[in-house]
Amino acid sequence: MFTDSLETLRRRRSAKWRTYPADVLPMGVAEMDCSLAPPITAALRAAVDAADTGYSAAQPDLGEAFAGFAARRWGWPVDPAAVTAVTDVGVGVVELLRMLTRPGDAVMISPPVYPPFFDWAPEAGAQLREVPLTAEHRLDLPALEAAFAARPAVYVLCNPQNPVGRVHTHDELAALVRLAHLYGVTIVSDEIHAPLVLPGARFTPLLSVPGAARVAVSVVSASKAFNLAGLKCAAIVTADPRMAALVDRFPRDVRWRTGHLGVLATVAAYTEGDDWLDALLTELAVRRAELGEQLRTRLPKLGWQPPEATYLAWLDCRALGEDNEPRELFLSQARVGLEPGTRFGARGAGYVRLNFGTSADILNEATARMASATGR
Numbered sequence: 001m002f003t004d005s006l007e008t009l010r011r012r013r014s015a016k017w018r019t020y021p022a023d024v025l026p027m028g029v030a031e032m033d034c035s036l037a038p039p040i041t042a043a044l045r046a047a048v049d050a051a052d053t054g055y056s057a058a059q060p061d062l063g064e065a066f067a068g069f070a071a072r073r074w075g076w077p078v079d080p081a082a083v084t085a086v087t088d089v090g091v092g093v094v095e096l097l098r099m100l101t102r103p104g105d106a107v108m109i110s111p112p113v114y115p116p117f118f119d120w121a122p123e124a125g126a127q128l129r130e131v132p133l134t135a136e137h138r139l140d141l142p143a144l145e146a147a148f149a150a151r152p153a154v155y156v157l158c159n160p161q162n163p164v165g166r167v168h169t170h171d172e173l174a175a176l177v178r179l180a181h182l183y184g185v186t187i188v189s190d191e192i193h194a195p196l197v198l199p200g201a202r203f204t205p206l207l208s209v210p211g212a213a214r215v216a217v218s219v220v221s222a223s224k225a226f227n228l229a230g231l232k233c234a235a236i237v238t239a240d241p242r243m244a245a246l247v248d249r250f251p252r253d254v255r256w257r258t259g260h261l262g263v264l265a266t267v268a269a270y271t272e273g274d275d276w277l278d279a280l281l282t283e284l285a286v287r288r289a290e291l292g293e294q295l296r297t298r299l300p301k302l303g304w305q306p307p308e309a310t311y312l313a314w315l316d317c318r319a320l321g322e323d324n325e326p327r328e329l330f331l332s333q334a335r336v337g338l339e340p341g342t343r344f345g346a347r348g349a350g351y352v353r354l355n356f357g358t359s360a361d362i363l364n365e366a367t368a369r370m371a372s373a374t375g376r
Contacts, residue, residue: 001283002034002359009033014230020337025366028339030162032227032311032357034280039272040226040265047264056233056260058085065270066220066235072274073195076205084236084247087257088229089192090116092219092236095254096188097124097154099246106152110139111345112314114162114190118345126153132347137164137305137314139172141179148183155180157189159206160197163344163353164314165307167201173209180215187216192234193310195225195277199285201308213239217246222269223262224310225277233262284311287356287363294364298371311357314341318350320374326352333373336366 003009006025010017016029036044047053063080070076086092097107097120107121108129121128131147134140148155157176160167168176180187189206197203206216221234238244269277288306291313295302303316315338317326327340330352341351356363 001279002032002357002362004359004361006362024331024335024337025362025369026337027355027358027366028337028353030224030310030312030355030357031229032355033359033362034227034357037226037269037273037276039268039276040228043264043268044261047261052260052264054260055256056085056258056263058233058235058255058258058263059083061267062233062235062263065267066237069270069274070205074203074205074208076208078207078237079239082238082244084238084250085258085263086219086234086236086254087232087259088223089190089219089221089234090120091254091257092234093120093156093188093190094123095250096217096219096236096246097121097126097156099249100186100188101126101153105154106150108144108147108152108155108185110144110158110161112163112341112348112351113158113344115343117156117158117190120156130345132345133161133164133166137161137166139168139176141172141175144176145179145183148179148185151183152185154186154188157187157206159189159191160193160203160309162193162310163312163339163348164305165310165312167197167203167308170204170209173204173206173212177206177209177212177215181211185215187212189216189218191218192221192224194220195222196281196284196311197309198281198288198307203309207237207239214242217243222266222273225280226265226269226273228262228265228269231262231265232257232259233266234258284357287311287358287360288313290360291354291356291363291367294367298367299374301374311355313354313356315352315354316350317352326350330370330373334369336369336373 063083067078107126218237223229301319339353341348
């Protein structure tokens, strides 16, 4: 499933493989070093062979495909008609924020979190407010209640949480929904990493929580789990007429900005990709364990909490000393490219994010290089 050959991988022309010189192992961007699921390859090949490369017509196929996937994977009943295609998760969130806020309204997030979260509120004309996760990378519900009492317009949730890999529990989400009702806050839940919950954890779709439908909307995509980010297809899911009305108010041209090949690939992933996804999750669990052992033996100064979801590791490098910016240390001394923790918020200082969605050999090479940079 994962490609061992760096020569093969370097023939890819995505940003991951074109950002650094050839002597750097790129381990930061959230893109896996895997082949496509065979049903996706077949769907894309058939489209190209048929010159089927026009504008997208997502419905009804996308809604039906996602509803089937959600029912099988999470027991979540979704109305296919309540699934609306958008270009990607970021576009979906920004368009929702434009509907839900007026200039100057507050939008809240909980860092450390995916870097574009910091840009979406300003793009929509809103003011960003932060309520960080706890030290254990959990939702800080008391702090969230205090912040919700100030009546922000929207809270943008990351579920599961990138970069820390936390899968928020049903009870935590139920408490969040209660606060949203109490203080009149709408929740927009980014659930792009939902298919990547690893063995030992269970994903709860926010809209499956009682009462969530009236105060929340979810944004989903197959792009992370099936490596389809460049094909541009995501979806907004609603479960209440008031929330559906928000989507109905989107500019008409939004529907034309979704990639047609992205829709075809996503439908194939959701309808025929279960076996491939199950094999991926099994292999990622192995890679997570391998990384844990390599950190223990090679990089004992680095701390981490093994992620419950995603193929991303949030590494605490503060023990290396205040004089070291870990991302620069590992890049300059080890030629390993990682994401700097500060991209995920101020509390990310001293951290890096490492992508272990790769082969055992490449991960082994990366941690060996990193160990050499720390004197181990």
